[in-house]
Amino acid sequence: MQNQIADLIETLIQDDYSPDAVNKAMSALTPDDVALALESLPLAQRKQAWESIKYANRLDILVEMRGESRQLLLRELDDIEIETLFSDVDAEDLLEIADSLPNRLVDIALNQMDNKQREYYQQGIVYDDDIVGRWINHDLLIASQSIRASEALRLLKKKTPNYTDMVYLVNRTGRWVGCVRFEQLFKAQDHEPVSNLIDEDCSFILANTELTKASELLEHSGLTALPVVDENHVLLGRFHAGLAMETWRLANEAQQMSTAGLNEESDLFAPVKCSAANRGIWLGINLLTAFLASAFINLFEATLQQVVALAVLMPVVASMGGIAGSQTLTLIVRGLALGQITRSNLKSLLSKELKVGGLNGVLWAIIIGIITLWWFNNPMLGVVIALAIILNIVMAALFGVLIPVLLDKLRIDPALSGSVVLTTVTDIAGFVAFLGLGTILLL
């Protein structure tokens, strides 16, 4: 499959291919494969490739594209094509692409939609795109709690949507009352009331739950899908394993991209100006912290002038602290995400991290001190760097615990901002310890 996609990319990047051959290659692939291939093309070739796609397939492919890629493509299309594209869009697809569309185009799509779909859209759009409520699946088996097993079985025989192994029961006001497994229906007597067959393991998900949280609940339940309800327990739809798998796959991609301050919707071939602007924010934040560190180094200008070796070795002290701190930080951030860190174990945790920091600090201080002594032939410089390393690694452990816990208390995501704050602290602590000790002991 991956080879077929690569072949398609190779073809589309040439200028002289026959649309027929391309369409044939595309028809062997799913819309998300084709979307991936389009995203791999420079913008000019992408537009050309788009035009060789059959009209009937275009909407599905557009829906599967990443946010920025979709926006770039939509910008190139005229209103007539967009109107045609959206002539039979459903709520789920429109919710997926709504953020890439100007309101005017959303209205065009809504006007062409049937009432049911429009209602689903309006229910979903009030939720952010990391919330279950936005992505509710409406293709499910619902039955009144007052029917009998034989009637429920008849329901199954009409149609069974993907990811379905249960029937959801509601009362007269539409509230969810329980789920019945297919297995129970198969085994039951025909006249058995379905309300006797309710599965105890099946619970509900509130519509305002986060997607990753909902995915954990679903995995926990061992079921293929769980009902989604509003705050009054009215059944809105369901959250199924396909959505959970997609949630995790995208969360994985988002996490990877966020380590470099990038958005997971970024396009590989976004126009130079857009890319430069998107990346600029992260560079700007970094510049502030770097200048802050420089300001602290500047305090020791006179010392540096007399002992240039200090300038040579500065990166060693700062980077060892940065690495040690990020190790502690990462462990704590995971602990916070898993709910493992409570008021009462925090003290033990801090004491353990300080001990690890102390041990590693002393160990690496000795190694670095000896290397420095040998390199610069200056025993006191070895002592200075060794002491600075111990101080900085212990400080890194301390702040590696405190910073994420504090950010979490302030309801700031420590996974995103923790490492910037921590590196600033360890850089400054490292430079001040090293140059300060140098000033005292070497001058």
Add this chain to the structure above:
Amino acid sequence: MQNQIADLIETLIQDDYSPDAVNKAMSALTPDDVALALESLPLAQRKQAWESIKYANRLDILVEMRGESRQLLLRELDDIEIETLFSDVDAEDLLEIADSLPNRLVDIALNQMDNKQREYYQQGIVYDDDIVGRWINHDLLIASQSIRASEALRLLKKKTPNYTDMVYLVNRTGRWVGCVRFEQLFKAQDHEPVSNLIDEDCSFILANTELTKASELLEHSGLTALPVVDENHVLLGRFHAGLAMETWRLANEAQQMSTAGLNEESDLFAPVKCSAANRGIWLGINLLTAFLASAFINLFEATLQQVVALAVLMPVVASMGGIAGSQTLTLIVRGLALGQITRSNLKSLLSKELKVGGLNGVLWAIIIGIITLWWFNNPMLGVVIALAIILNIVMAALFGVLIPVLLDKLRIDPALSGSVVLTTVTDIAGFVAFLGLGTILLL
């Protein structure tokens, strides 16, 4: 639920709780919740808590624990308890914990196992733990391809395992020949041969497929489970949505931990020596790259002595290059993982990244140049740092593309090693550019 876990942790961390109250609190939670609570305790309290757990529940909890936590606990248990624990372990559980056990204990467990389970274990253990073959689920509906719909329906009525909406058909030699959806069985005439009802969308997964790849295939298929076969297409079992959700959840955790060079099996309260040793490797690698950078700075000792401001500003140049490079690197690593980068679009990609780097380089060079001029009141120093920033950001873009592509060609995972290699390059390039230009223009 998260609150119940936190409450349990709070209780267990005290020294004076009644085992009965704890057991009651635990029985409201699933084994993985209890495992999480145990992992949140310092080691002494953890051992005590373990002893207050009912024997019948201990194995399930042990299986759910993270690798290092499990190993630490097992080390505390005597052989008699371990033998009792393993008296009815199944293949799946033993495969999960085998890596934390000495061979002697694995043999004890295997001796007590029934033949079928032992065979499953031996089939699974030959695969690494990121490969589908190790985690095959054996609880599935299999039928001969020669039966009729009514017979297949009878199979359903006996039992339907979780995550099941299909019956897998095999021929006489045990080879997989196709899948039939429940829906098709419901709709079919009683005497219809099942082989007429085979679903075209259902394909198979080879046992040696990577877990994340298999999870993608499953999500792609829209099905709840896919059959797993060996190289001769003999049906071994299946890979279901529960396994796929778990795969992604753990991959997410592993990715987060790996950014700090940590293993996802790490214990929050591992003994100080173990933690220090585990983290030491990453610190050691970092130390080598830091000393390498120092060696390059050392080339410009004379320059630094005369212009101390260069030492003060060094971190700014290095860190801007590091950030810009990691942005390019991250985009390319994602592209490689998705299969978006081919021979033919690499040139366009490189040219686009160089343009982005050029634009951001010039932009930030101007800003940093002006700040430097204002700070040190030295126009030529402003010019030196501006030129160094442009050079370093452009170099970062170049190597941000080339390093991951090269590592990928060498079959080294660029997600793990790319950023260490790149940061070393941008640090050195930054220092050499800045100090080199300083030597030429300022002395």
